[in-house]
Amino acid sequence: MIYSGVLSAIVSALAAETIDNTSKQAWQKLYRPGHKDGLDLATLMRSGGQEGITRTDADCWVFARLHSQLIPRHWAALVAKYSTHKGRKIESIGKLAPLIASPAPFLFVQKAVAAWSIPPLKGAEGKRSTDMIVLPKSFYDMNGWDLDGRPEQTRRRWRLKIHEVLDEMVGEAVAAAAEILEREGVLIDMAA
Structure with missing residues (x-):
């Protein structure tokens, strides 16, 4: 659990797109939906360490998730x-x-x-x-x-x-x- 509200998540995710950072997509290597080990975004954010992801990674993940799941x-x-x-x-x-x-x-x-x-x-x-x-x-x-x-x-x-x-x-x-x-x-x- 990382965002205090829906609007803060939306604004952060949309702002992340303007950041030029080659590691923005690191979450894609770590995220494994549906796996028993629970490596969803919330778990990855809490875990820290090598498997943890940054706030920028999370913003990019939210951007991709909203873009793919919201109607156009x-x-x-x-x-x-x-x-x-x-x-x-x-x-x-x-x-x-x-x-x-x-x-x-x-x-x-x-x-x-x-x-x-x-x-x-x-x-x-x-x-x-x-x-x-x-x-x-x-x-x-x-x-x-x-x-x-x-x-x-x-x-x-x-x-x-x-x-x-x-x-x-x-x-x-x-x-x-x-x-x-x-x-x-x-x-x-x-x-x-």
Whole structure:
């Protein structure tokens, strides 16, 4: 049991992907699912020593487990919301936009999904050294999202509904991830 909560496991696992470390996959050599000796991830984390694995190994294992067991839209929602990996985040935005049913034009949906996934950062416009995606302030102006110039109230309603759908998707994804992580025994039991 190594993670205090589902979100901490998700965020750690998604952050581990951005670390360039050739030993990230050491857990694959040690993990033997279904063996009587109990070498599952939780046991490996507790064992320490030569058979033990590091937190980075565990994060990589959780990343691989969630990626393989979550349905694609849940995985895409988690990556779009919580990942700092630029390429995966952009790829996930592209996968989510077509899944959103909306009366808004597709350009508007794409921009709304991107704005939800990449919220504006304070102090990020040239004042902060960051490897995160930083969109220009003008990107968040909805006037550029709808080329037909519909009323502001309509655009706000569309954006709100799109963000509600995305938030719901993330909620479903976190619940599904919780089931996976609880089954694997990597969450700290707060009731104990």
